[in-house]
Structure formats: structure tokens, C-alpha cells
Amino acid sequence: MxxxxxxxxxxxxxxxxxxxxxxxxxxVVRLDGRSFSHLTEKLNFEKPFDIRFRDAMIATTKHVMQCGFQALYAYVESDEISILFSKHDNTFKRKIRKWLSNLAGEASAAFTHHLQQPGVFDARICPFPDTETILDYFSWRQGDSARNSLNAYCYWTLRQNGKNERQATKVLERMPVEEKYLLLRSLGIHHKEIPSWQRYGTAVVWKEVSKEGYNPVTKETVTTKRRILETVIDLPKQQAYQEFIQQFICEKI
Ligand SMILES: Nc1nc2c(ncn2[C@@H]2O[C@H](COP(=O)(O)OP(=O)(O)OP(=O)(O)O)[C@@H](O)[C@H]2O)c(=O)[nH]1
Ligand SMILES: [Mg+2]
Structure with missing residues (x-):
């Protein structure tokens, strides 16, 4: 030939x-930590939530949002990160293999660097046709965060109160949500009063800031605008959350 x-x-x-x-x-690309149940156990992180783990996830998110794609908004809960990109983002000519491998690689490298422990992320892409579906997606992930938080609190509180893995799982099997709140209350935890990020997750968003500088040629003080990434620890919920996200969904860029 x-x-x-x-x-x-x-x-x-x-x-x-x-x-x-x-x-x-x-x-929207969702990155999820591989076997992070084992990793968090190995690193002795506090259960069910550890601020060091949360901060490693936020640092990872900030890195991925600045690695050359046009990221608009990111939501972080547990070991997952969902990032919305511009509908016009033409990075790698929109080739899905390139997007997934690069974004998973960037996240894994950043997380590993932050914690000095190998951490690997998988990646999937959700192609959304309109704003309404994007908002539904992020509400869905926030709902998932609240459900997981309640279950994790119930499970680990039972474990701390002497139940073994099998017993704790059995107690919670098919237990209605309201009963889970009551169970926690009987063990001294008011789940609705725990820090917001543990129930509703956190977000990373762009913020425009002004910076004063000096132009040596014109000898004038000049104000320039630039974008920085900001972490939102206390997120609104439900309808207010959707309204909050809407401000970052830009049709033009
Ligand atoms: N101790 C501790 N563990 C956490 C924290 N946040 C997340 N995790 C762990 O991360 C897991 C994330 O869930 P999954 O993604 O379903 O579990 P996984 O082990 O990563 O499994 P795969 O994603 O399928 O590989 C939780 O079940 C917890 O075990 C935290 O703040 N503290
Ligand atoms: Mg995982």
C-alpha cells in the first residue's frame, strides 16, 4: 500500500x-472524583463533610475554569463539579474527545497538586438546547446535594452512635425524608441549621473588578477592568437559585 x-x-x-x-x-461538563470514598477515608477527612476537601474541590474548579475554555459558571457539591461553557466556545473545534480528556486531565492535575495525593476525575458532557434546561440541570444537582447531605448526616451520626455499617444502612432503608430529620434531631443535629454549603453546595463565578494603574507614556492614572473568580459559599435555593444562575448565562460570548 x-x-x-x-x-x-x-x-x-x-x-x-x-x-x-x-x-x-x-x-455542561460534569467532573466526578473516582473512588473518592476511598480517597477521603485514606486521608482521614471529617465525615460527612470536611472543609479541606471542599476547598480542594473549589481550587480544582477555579483551575479548570481558567484552563483555556470559555467557562461561564460552576457548581460544586461533594466530589462533583458541573461547569457551564459558552454556547459559542469553539475550543478544540468542539471535539468531544478533546474536551473530555483535557478537562478531566486538568481537574485531576489540579486536585493532585492541591492535596499532594493522586486524585482522578471522570468527565461527561451534557449538551443543553436552552436556558430553561440549563437551569433545570443545576436545580437537579442542588436537589441531589441536599438529599445526599441528609443521608450522609443520618448515616454517619448513626455510626458515631454505635451502629455498624449494616445496621446504619438498615435503619435508613426506605425511611421517609421527614423521619430522617426527626432521627437527626433526636441525636442532637438540626440538619436545617448546618452550614449552607454542606446542603446546597457552592458555586464559582466570574466577577468584574476595576483596577487602578499608571500609564507611564501619558503619565495618567488609568482604570482597567478585569475578571476574577469568586467563590459563593452561601447559595440561594430553588427558584432564587435559578434566578441567581441566570445572570451568568450569556448568549453573546
Ligand atoms: N470524609 C469525606 N468524604 C467526602 C466528602 N465529600 C465527598 N466525600 C466522599 O466522596 C464520595 C462521593 O460519592 P461518589 O462519587 O458516589 O463515590 P466514589 O467513591 O467517588 O465513586 P465513583 O465516583 O463511582 O468512583 C462520598 O460518598 C464520600 O464518601 C467530605 O467532605 N468528607
Ligand atoms: Mg465520585
């Missing part, structure tokens, strides 16, 4: 599974 034909054939194999995010579709 001539080299030219051979080259074309190999390229055909190489590109056989290439897919692209369709034009004008909003990409």
Missing part, C-alpha cells in the same frame, strides 16, 4: 469515533 493511502486509512481509524458538540448547544 502506498504511504499516502496508508496514511489516509490510519487517519480514518483515528477519527472514526470523533464527535462534536453541535453548534449553538450549551455544553
Amino acid at each position: 502506498k504511504f499516502q493511502n496508508f496514511d489516509l486509512l490510519m487517519r480514518e481509524y483515528e477519527e472514526a469515533l470523533d464527535q462534536k458538540i453541535p453548534p449553538r448547544i450549551w455544553p
Whole structure:
């Protein structure tokens, strides 16, 4: 076979599974820590929530939002990060393989660097057609965070009160939500009063700030604007949360 034909054939194999995010579709990428139950156990992090783990996740998110894509908004809960990108983000010509491998790689590297422990993230992409579905997605993740938080508090409080793994799981099996709140209260925990980030997650958003500088050529003080990343620890909930996210969904960029 001539080299030219051979080259074309190999390229055909190489590109056989290439897919692209369709034009004008909003990409949301969810990164999730691999086996972080084991990792957090190995590092002796506090259960069910440890601020050091939360801060490692936030540092990872900030890194990923600044690694060359057009990130607009990020939501963090437990070991997962959901990032909304611009619908016009043309990085890597929107090739899905490139997006997923690079974003998972950037997150894994940043997390590992922050904690000095190998931490690996998987990545999936959700292609959203409109703003309404984006808002539904983020509400869904916030709801998931609140449910997981209640379950984790119940489970670990029972464990701290002498139940073993099997017993604690059995007590919580098919227990209605209201009963879980009552159970926690009987053990001295008011779940509705725990820090907001432990129930509703946190967000990382862009904020525009003004910076004063000096122009040596014109000898004038000049004010420039730049964007910085800000962590939102106390997030609004439900409808107010959707209204909050709306300000970061920009059709133009
Ligand atoms: N101790 C501690 N553990 C945490 C904290 N946040 C998250 N985790 C752990 O991270 C896990 C995340 O859940 P999953 O993603 O379902 O579990 P996983 O072990 O990462 O499993 P895979 O994602 O399927 O690989 C939780 O179940 C906890 O065990 C924290 O603040 N403290
Ligand atoms: Mg995980």
C-alpha cells in the first residue's frame, strides 16, 4: 500500500469515533472524583463533610475554569463539579474527545497538586438546547446535594452512635425524608441549621473588578477592568437559585 493511502486509512481509524458538540448547544461538563470514598477515608477527612476537601474541590474548579475554555459558571457539591461553557466556545473545534480528556486531565492535575495525593476525575458532557434546561440541570444537582447531605448526616451520626455499617444502612432503608430529620434531631443535629454549603453546595463565578494603574507614556492614572473568580459559599435555593444562575448565562460570548 502506498504511504499516502496508508496514511489516509490510519487517519480514518483515528477519527472514526470523533464527535462534536453541535453548534449553538450549551455544553455542561460534569467532573466526578473516582473512588473518592476511598480517597477521603485514606486521608482521614471529617465525615460527612470536611472543609479541606471542599476547598480542594473549589481550587480544582477555579483551575479548570481558567484552563483555556470559555467557562461561564460552576457548581460544586461533594466530589462533583458541573461547569457551564459558552454556547459559542469553539475550543478544540468542539471535539468531544478533546474536551473530555483535557478537562478531566486538568481537574485531576489540579486536585493532585492541591492535596499532594493522586486524585482522578471522570468527565461527561451534557449538551443543553436552552436556558430553561440549563437551569433545570443545576436545580437537579442542588436537589441531589441536599438529599445526599441528609443521608450522609443520618448515616454517619448513626455510626458515631454505635451502629455498624449494616445496621446504619438498615435503619435508613426506605425511611421517609421527614423521619430522617426527626432521627437527626433526636441525636442532637438540626440538619436545617448546618452550614449552607454542606446542603446546597457552592458555586464559582466570574466577577468584574476595576483596577487602578499608571500609564507611564501619558503619565495618567488609568482604570482597567478585569475578571476574577469568586467563590459563593452561601447559595440561594430553588427558584432564587435559578434566578441567581441566570445572570451568568450569556448568549453573546
Ligand atoms: N470524609 C469525606 N468524604 C467526602 C466528602 N465529600 C465527598 N466525600 C466522599 O466522596 C464520595 C462521593 O460519592 P461518589 O462519587 O458516589 O463515590 P466514589 O467513591 O467517588 O465513586 P465513583 O465516583 O463511582 O468512583 C462520598 O460518598 C464520600 O464518601 C467530605 O467532605 N468528607
Ligand atoms: Mg465520585
